[in-house]
Amino acid sequence: xxxxxxxxxxxxxxxxxxxxxLGMLIGYIVLLFINPAGAGKAIMDxxxxxxxxxxxxxxxxxxxxxxxxxxxxLLCSLSILFSYKVGLFNIGVAGQYCIGVCASLYAAxxxxxxxxxxxxxxxxxxxxxxxxxxxxxxxxxxxxxxSGIMLNWIILYFTNMTLNKVKEVASPYxxxxxxxxxxxxxxxxGLDKLFNNNQYITIAVPIALVVTIAVYVVLNKTKLGYELxxxxxxxxxxxxxxxxxxxxxxxxxxxxxxxxGLGASLLYQTGYMRWECxxxxxxxxxxxxxxxxxxxxxxxxxxxxxSYFIQHITDGGSYVDKSMYCxxxxxxxxxxxxxxxxxxxxxxxxxxxxxxxxxxxxxNANAKTDKGGEN
Amino acid sequence: MTLLxxxxxxxxxxxxxxxxxxxxxxxxxxxNLGLEGIMVIGALGGALVMKFFKxxxxxxxxxxxxxxxxxxxxxxxxxxxxxxxNFKADQxxxxxxxxxxxxxxxxxxxxxxxxxxxxxxxxxxIQYNGPKKMFIERIGNFEFNxxxxxxxxxxxxxxxxLYKTKYGLRLQACGEHPQAADSVGINVYKMRWMGVLMSxxxxxxxxxxxxxxxxxxxKFETGVAGFGFLALAVMIFGQWKPYRIALVALLFGxxxxxxxxxxxxxxxxxxxxxxxxxxxxxxxxxLIVLALSSKHSHAPKAEGIPYDKGQR
Numbered sequence: 001x002x003x004x005x006x007x008x009x010x011x012x013x014x015x016x017x018x019x020x021x022l023g024m025l026i027g028y029i030v031l032l033f034i035n036p037a038g039a040g041k042a043i044m045d046x047x048x049x050x051x052x053x054x055x056x057x058x059x060x061x062x063x064x065x066x067x068x069x070x071x072x073x074l075l076c077s078l079s080i081l082f083s084y085k086v087g088l089f090n091i092g093v094a095g096q097y098c099i100g101v102c103a104s105l106y107a108a109x110x111x112x113x114x115x116x117x118x119x120x121x122x123x124x125x126x127x128x129x130x131x132x133x134x135x136x137x138x139x140x141x142x143x144x145x146x147s148g149i150m151l152n153w154i155i156l157y158f159t160n161m162t163l164n165k166v167k168e169v170a171s172p173y174x175x176x177x178x179x180x181x182x183x184x185x186x187x188x189x190g191l192d193k194l195f196n197n198n199q200y201i202t203i204a205v206p207i208a209l210v211v212t213i214a215v216y217v218v219l220n221k222t223k224l225g226y227e228l229x230x231x232x233x234x235x236x237x238x239x240x241x242x243x244x245x246x247x248x249x250x251x252x253x254x255x256x257x258x259x260x261g262l263g264a265s266l267l268y269q270t271g272y273m274r275w276e277c278x279x280x281x282x283x284x285x286x287x288x289x290x291x292x293x294x295x296x297x298x299x300x301x302x303x304x305x306x307s308y309f310i311q312h313i314t315d316g317g318s319y320v321d322k323s324m325y326c327x328x329x330x331x332x333x334x335x336x337x338x339x340x341x342x343x344x345x346x347x348x349x350x351x352x353x354x355x356x357x358x359x360x361x362x363x364n365a366n367a368k369t370d371k372g373g374e375n
Numbered sequence: 376m377t378l379l380x381x382x383x384x385x386x387x388x389x390x391x392x393x394x395x396x397x398x399x400x401x402x403x404x405x406x407n408l409g410l411e412g413i414m415v416i417g418a419l420g421g422a423l424v425m426k427f428f429k430x431x432x433x434x435x436x437x438x439x440x441x442x443x444x445x446x447x448x449x450x451x452x453x454x455x456x457x458x459x460x461n462f463k464a465d466q467x468x469x470x471x472x473x474x475x476x477x478x479x480x481x482x483x484x485x486x487x488x489x490x491x492x493x494x495x496x497x498x499x500x501i502q503y504n505g506p507k508k509m510f511i512e513r514i515g516n517f518e519f520n521x522x523x524x525x526x527x528x529x530x531x532x533x534x535x536x537l538y539k540t541k542y543g544l545r546l547q548a549c550g551e552h553p554q555a556a557d558s559v560g561i562n563v564y565k566m567r568w569m570g571v572l573m574s575x576x577x578x579x580x581x582x583x584x585x586x587x588x589x590x591x592x593x594k595f596e597t598g599v600a601g602f603g604f605l606a607l608a609v610m611i612f613g614q615w616k617p618y619r620i621a622l623v624a625l626l627f628g629x630x631x632x633x634x635x636x637x638x639x640x641x642x643x644x645x646x647x648x649x650x651x652x653x654x655x656x657x658x659x660x661x662l663i664v665l666a667l668s669s670k671h672s673h674a675p676k677a678e679g680i681p682y683d684k685g686q687r
Contacts, residue, residue, distance in 0.1 A: 030480075030483065034483070034487040035487075089467045089468075089471075091471060136662070136665070136666055139666075140665070140666040140667075140669050140670055141669045141670050141672065142662075142665045142666055142669045143607075143611070143665075143669070145408060145467060145471075145604075146604055146607050146608055146611070146665065147662060147665060149601055149604040150601070150604065150605075150608070150658040150659075150661055150662045150665075151658075151662070152601070153600070153601050153654075153655070153658045154655045154658045154659060154662075157651040157652075157654045157655045158651070158655070160651055161649055161651040161652075280597045280600075281597060281598065281600075287471075287475055290468075290471060291475075294468065322497070323490070323494060324490070325483075325487070326482070326483060326486040326487070326490075326497065326499075328479055328482045328483050328486070328596075329483055331475070331478075331479035331482075332476070332479040332480055332483050334475075334479075335472055335475035335476040335479050335480075336472075336476065338468065338471070338472040338475065338476075339454070339458070339469065339472035339473070339476060341468065341472075342458050342462075342464035342465055342468045342469045342472060343458065343462055343464055345463070345464065345465070346462045346463065346464065
């Protein structure tokens with residue numbers, strides 16, 4: 001038991017769980033302040049998400065919607081964790097996601113490309129945006145967080161301007177893909193049948209899962225991944241050992257951007273959403289990716305579960321009683337969770353301290369109380 | 376032309392206030408990426424006072440709004456302080472979380488107030504048309520805003536504080552070499568807390584100044600459009616020196632103002648450049664400027680590194 005508790009993975013899992021519980025608790029307290037009458041029900045509605053429907057077939061269909069939106073979130077969180085392993089905090093992922101939307105929709109609606117080429121174009125566009133951040137960082141020593149944010153805003157206005165050419169006349173939204181170029185939809189490949197004919201379930205799901213495993217393998221089992229992680233742990237030491245630390249930084253941001261761009265195409269090429277050409281901020285998907293990456297313990301496999309969880313409560317937010325609360329309450333909860341993720345390092349430290357204390361016979365009395373508290 | 380000058384001055388005021396906040400915090404050794412969030416919360420504090428407090432005295436109004444913004448900014452910045460100074464958390468993650476927290480929190484809060492007042496009102500907007508006029512004195516065509524004076528005073532005070540007072544110099548020492556500062560009896564944690572709280576106060580002040588700059592209502596869902604990060608770019612280009620920050624802020628303020636008023640200039644209007652391009656301008660300029668100025672940076676040496684007493 002003790003051995004299990006000392007395992008780093010187990011500790012990360014416990015710490016993430018604690019973050020979620022505390023985040024939910026604080027969210028609940030906020031709800032109590034706004035309106036004590038419906039707070040308990042509201043938090044349950046958020047947790048239940050699609051279970052709010054009584055019909056099991058309807059539940060399955062709604063479950064499919066959440067799954068469809070989990071895939072881009074998963075890729076955004078992979079994007080964050082990939083660059084974080086190299087010691088870079090790629091907050092520009094929101095912009096790289098946004099340029100992915102721009103590229104895939106413009107290729108689909110204006111040039112009538114096939115789905116595969118639209119997707120590739122989105123990946124290239126995202127990679128390019130990531131490369132800009134990487135170049136600024138390695139050549140000019142510009143803080144990647146600040147340049148990332150600047151690029152987010154530039155890309156947002158660029159996307160609005162570009163997609164304005166393929167928007168409906170009467171509304172600020174882009175045209176429907178199925179009316180203009182159905183070939184740009186990702187193929188369903190029969191997967192929609194599994195979710196009660198939910199047309200948004202496409203090959204996006206297997207693509208995202210395969211990419212997740214690929215990221216895991218690249219980071220942990222290849223020479224490139226080793227170099228990237230070494231650069232992240234100590235860039236100077238990595239350079240001393242003959243690793244091209246600047247090239248690694250740029251490469252990691254290019255891959256990071258490509259992942260975000262792919263994520264965008266996986267959502268927008270299902271037809272689930274259309275771009276609003278008067279958007280005043282970049283999609284929240286990129287920022288939520290930060291939450292999921294840290295909540296998943298910066299592990300690609302963990303990211304699958306954390307992305308699903310964050311998307312689950314984000315969608316659940318739309319079921320709260322609108323006469324009392326607003327759906328942003330789930331954004332609030334996920335941002336509290338990110339804030340708490342900052343304490344994970346400290347939690348592990350405290351956890352290990354308690355565990356190590358148990359060994360010493362002098363502190364036997366303490367150990368007993370500690371044990372009681374833990375199990 | 377007066378309109379351009381007016382907007383330039385008011386946006387420059389915002390940038391100066393917030394950038395000085397970032398500057399103090401970084402001099403103490405803490406990178407404050409949560410400035411954007413602090414601005415939102417400060418703006419919320421000021422806006423709430425303007426919404427609920429009725430008075431005819433413009434002096435009292437200005438005083439209370441400013442105080443509310445400062446207090447809210449400081450309270451919110453305490454989140455950064457607790458996490459990054461006492462618990463040695465990653466300053467980048469905490470800053471980002473604060474930015475998200477502020478927008479989500481402010482939206483939930485304002486929507487709750489609006490919905491409580493009128494069940495059909497689900498917007499996240501606060502209107503302050505009346506009180507806004509108290510901040511403005513008309514001199515001909517030029518709308519003079521009291522925040523311009525406040526900014527000048529703050530700029531002077533920050534210069535004095537950083538370079539002429541005991542605490543300012545000690546604070547800077549904590550950002551350059553905290554171990555050395557500790558060895559001569561300076562409490563590094565206390566100094567960093569002071570830096571963070573002061574940056575919170577200035578960030579909050581900048582936030583209320585920003586939402587009073589042009590409009591008379593604010594939709595809190597939109598946050599402050601990356602202004603906190605623009606201020607950080609101003610700070611870096613200003614090489615962490617208050618007077619240089621002020622000059623750079625004027626330049627940035629002008630580019631930001633252009634996107635508001637370019638229609639008033641015939642030759643700019645005739646170029647038929649889409650408004651999105653003008654919206655992008657401040658960010659593009661800041662990227663270029665950062666690329667030019669970051670190579671030889673005079674950043675405080677220990678910024679971003681949590682202070683650990685036991686470290687050699």
